[in-house]
Amino acid sequence: MPRPSNRAQRREEIASALMKLMATKGYDGAALSDVAAEAGLTQGLIHYHFRDKQEILLEVLRLLLERHMAALEAAVQSAASPARQVAAFIDFHLGLSATKNPEALACWISLIGEAIRQPAVRDEFEKALTSIMDLLAAILKRGISARVFRCTSPESATTALVATIQGYFVLAATARNVIPKRSAAASTKAMANGLLKPKTSIR
Amino acid sequence: MPRPSNRAQRREEIASALMKLMATKGYDGAALSDVAAEAGLTQGLIHYHFRDKQEILLEVLRLLLERHMAALEAAVQSAASPARQVAAFIDFHLGLSATKNPEALACWISLIGEAIRQPAVRDEFEKALTSIMDLLAAILKRGISARVFRCTSPESATTALVATIQGYFVLAATARNVIPKRSAAASTKAMANGLLKPKTSIR
Amino acid sequence: MPRPSNRAQRREEIASALMKLMATKGYDGAALSDVAAEAGLTQGLIHYHFRDKQEILLEVLRLLLERHMAALEAAVQSAASPARQVAAFIDFHLGLSATKNPEALACWISLIGEAIRQPAVRDEFEKALTSIMDLLAAILKRGISARVFRCTSPESATTALVATIQGYFVLAATARNVIPKRSAAASTKAMANGLLKPKTSIR
Amino acid sequence: MPRPSNRAQRREEIASALMKLMATKGYDGAALSDVAAEAGLTQGLIHYHFRDKQEILLEVLRLLLERHMAALEAAVQSAASPARQVAAFIDFHLGLSATKNPEALACWISLIGEAIRQPAVRDEFEKALTSIMDLLAAILKRGISARVFRCTSPESATTALVATIQGYFVLAATARNVIPKRSAAASTKAMANGLLKPKTSIR
DNA sequence: GATGAATGAGTATTCATTCAT
DNA sequence: CATGAATGAATACTCATTCAT
Incomplete structure (x- = not known):
């Protein structure tokens, strides 16, 4: 009578705990003992489910991306034209509701820092960025085919639009005061117009 | 006769050593014993010149900014019109020679990570960003006064242009492969055109 | 109809797995999780068959001795005279084919290390040595009765001959290069001649 | 004004503490926290003077050998003829006073166990054995040149004599009861006679 | 018999910081 | 100024053992 596995659930609990702690203390600052306490588990159990700390970080990245992509796809699919989809893509990342989750944002910035150093993290981070970029690239290609983007x-x-979004993330996480209120999405759309030269302005 | 103080020089040596190590190992990963070895002096001496590790980090930031601003001002001042100055600003950050110093880039990304957490670092980081932005803002204001930018x-x-530049830095540091060769500066200029609607295109 | 107990077989599988791992990693270095993996079963099951790790070690010793004694008795019994039996005893331990099983040798040395510390292991180890020595002692006594040994x-x-053999084991396990090729059995026989002063030389 | 170094002294204190603990608990069983307590130092200081635990073990080996060789050379040099020097060599290792230091003996056996696994330890252990063997080999060669040994x-x-001595060490450490009182040195001399066929018996 | 989850004490090692000289 | 020793708390990771199913 094999016991039913709860691995997936436990892994998510642990990764969520790390995510929460990383947001305020960073990756190095989040001790596994704190992670265990946050998750309400013992420290030994963490290493039963994960080989090492880095593996938890990769799970965090996987979780973040999974949630992000699901919501992003929903937001984009509800828009009709390529131009509106680009606007939806920008609004999703930089609009008013985008700043609702500062935990995920701080966590994402921490991931950037680790991606520089840990090759395994870098690989996964690059894949995550690529997923996001592929979605936008598909929109742009449709707009180009339909001759609405030149x-x-x-x-x-x-790349340019994703860079801008990532850059706003950095500013939001480190120097919130330098971003004029509500300017991020609007400015980015203006830049998108310069980049894509659409028949109808993106706004 | 007291021997001449070498405080300033020593401080720079130590900060430079941390800068070098941070580039590959990050701030937490750079042990002060390694910093001492890299700088060719003893660990005890570090705490004679700096109260704690964070103070060295702030010195690193100061050094980075100092060098950056000097070169940036020179690059911008050699341009004649506001439009050309914007182009110079972009080229300085994202042009071909911009990637020549990966150490400073990785160090900058690490600083972002620490700025999220250490309030003292965040304050200085914000000031540094503000210095850079002030320089660009002055150009834009001149262009607007002269009615060459609308x-x-x-x-x-x-903010938008600086965000884009910072975003490209993030991509360059974490996912170099996703940036099409030589596209960064060109795309950013196209975006600047969308943003500033100059009488003569920025390029 | 209850399924037939596989206790004995499982115990041997587990002990064999530990034996294999001990040879390369030592007793402390062989984790029970590795033992379980090596034996192709789960960690929990190990403690169903053995009370604790030490009990597996004792089983390893029992297995090693059982196999050793069976082969040793066969080797000795095929020799006719006491002198030839002594030679057979030496050859069995130090002859050309003796080094064929480095796993058992390394395992034996590890057992020595544990015998120093764990009293239960020491007792069994002493019994094992006594078994081997009893066999040789019987040969010697027959030779003395028959007046072929003085x-x-x-x-x-x-004791002296067994010590020599054990000593060669130590050298073989730790400093193989210091033993001149094929000298072990020959030298030991020369020493046996000094010890036993047989009418006909042992060789 | 450089501070005088106490490295050598501290290293010896630490190694001595490990030696003492290894004798009863083995290498793996001797926790560095115990070593620190035994030496009356803090744990951090141990790692200031030694890179890792293995390095302490190598220092233990060095210390053991240093002390052993000094005493052994003194014992051998006080003997006149090669035959008497061989006897002195044997007595030094297996005579009545040889068992006076059970700590060093148990420690030596532990070293054997580690030499099997840790290549760095094996190398040093082999060198140590070689030092001892070189001393005996020189005696034998002198005896052969002088035609007192055939x-x-x-x-x-x-090798044979050193193997015998090492074997007696193993028996003494693991199964003291199997060695007839005072037989070790006498038996080994009898064996040496069989091996060296001296003009005058070694005794 | 067998599984896989869970425990909790233990381990080597790191490191910023302090301080006597 | 400068050294090198010393501290002590923290950290990731290991592992024998237990237990519910």
């Missing part, structure tokens, strides 16, 4: 390189444009 | 909020535009 | 204390002679 | 291979004879 843009030579959808790859470059995708 | 842009309602120079503050928002400044 | 030796006052068969106990001392037995 | 022995074809001094290397094999050296």
Whole structure:
């Protein structure tokens, strides 16, 4: 009578606990003993479910991406035209409701820091970024095919817009005061217009 | 006759050593014993020149900014018109020679991570960003006064362009492969055109 | 109809797994989780078959001795005279084929280390040594009765020869290079001649 | 004004503490926290003077060998002829006073166990054995040159005698009861006679 | 018999910081 | 100024053992 496995659930509990702690203390600052306490588990159990701390970090990244992509796809699919989808993509990341989850944001910035150093994290982080960029690139390509965007390189444009979004994330996490209220999405759309030269302005 | 103080020099040596180590190992990963070894002096001496590790980090930030601003001002001042100065500003950060110093880039990303957590670092980081943004804002304001830029909020535009640059830094540090070759500066200029609607295109 | 008990078989599987791991990692270095993996079963099951880790070690010793004694008795019994039996005893331990099983050798050395510390292991180890020595002592006593050996204390002679063999084991396990090729059995026989002063030389 | 170094002294204190604990608890069983307590130092200081635990073990080996060789050379040099020097060599290791230091003996046996696994320990252990064997080999060679020993291979004879001594160490450490009182040195001399066929018996 | 989850004490090692000299 | 020793708390990770199913 094999016992039913609760691995997936426990792994998520542990990763969520790390996510929460990382937001305020960073990856290095989040001790596994704190993670265990936060998750209401013993420290030994953490290493029963994860080989090492890095593996938990990768699970955090996986969770963040999973949740992000699901919501992002929903937001984008509800928009009709490519131009509106680009606007939806920007609003999703930089609109009013985007700042609702500062925990995820701080966690994401911490992930950037670890991605520089830990090759395994870098690989997964790059894949995560690629997932997000692929979604935007597909929109741009549809807009180009439909001749509503006049843009030579959808790859470059995708990168530029994602860079802007990531940059706003950095500013929001480190120097919130330097961002004029509600300017992020609007400015980014203005920039998208310069980049994509759409027949109808993105707004 | 007291021997001449070498405080300033020693402080810079120590900060430079931390900068070098942070680039590859991050702030937490750079042990002060390693810093001492890298700087060619003893661990005890570090605490003679700095109260604690954070103070060295702040010195690193100061050094980075000092060097950055000096070179940036030189690059911008050599440009004639506001439009050309914006281009110079972008090229300085994202042009071909910008990637020449990966150490400073990785160090900067690490600083972002610490700025989230250590309030003292956050304050200085915000000031550093403000210095950079002030320089760009001044250019934009001149352009607006001279009616070569049609842009309602120079503050928002400044923020947007700096965000884009910071975002490219993040991508360059974590997922170099996702940036099409030489696209960063060009795309950013295209975006600047959308943002500033200049009489003559920025390029 | 209850399924047939596989206790004995499982115990041997587990002990064999520990034996294999001990050879390369030592007793302390062989984690029970590794033992379970090596034996192809789960960690929990190990403690169903053994009270604790030490009990597995004792089983390892029992297995090693059982196999050793069976082969040793066969080797000795095929020799005709006491002198030839002594030679067979030496050859069995130090001859060319003796080094064929480095796993058992390394395991034996590890057992020595544990015998120093764990009293239960020491007791069993002493019994094992006694079994081996009893076999040699019987040969020597027969030789003395038959007046082919001139030796006052068969106990001392037995101990001396077994000590030499154990010593060669130590050298073989730790410093293989210091033993001149094929010298072990020959030298030991020369020493046995000094010890037993046989009418016909042992060789 | 450089502070005078006490490294050598501290290293010896720490190694001595490990030696003492290893004798009863083995290498793995001797926790560095216990070593620190035994030496009356803090745990951190141990790692200031030694990179890791293995390095302490190597220092233990070095200390053991240093002390052993000094006393052994003194014992051997006080003997006049090669035959008497061989006797002195044997007595030094197996005579009545040899068992006076059970701590060093148990420690030596533990070292054997570690030499099997840790290559760095094996190398040093082999060198230590070689030092001891070189001393005996030199005696044998002098005896052969002087035609008082009739022995074809001094290397094999050296190995055989050292093996016997090591074997007695093993028996003494694990199964003291199996060694007839005072038989070790006498039996080994009898064996040496078989091996070296000296003109005058070794005794 | 067998599984897999859970425990909790233990371990080597790291490191910022202090301080006597 | 400078050294090197010393501290002590913290940290990730290991592992024999227990237990509910």
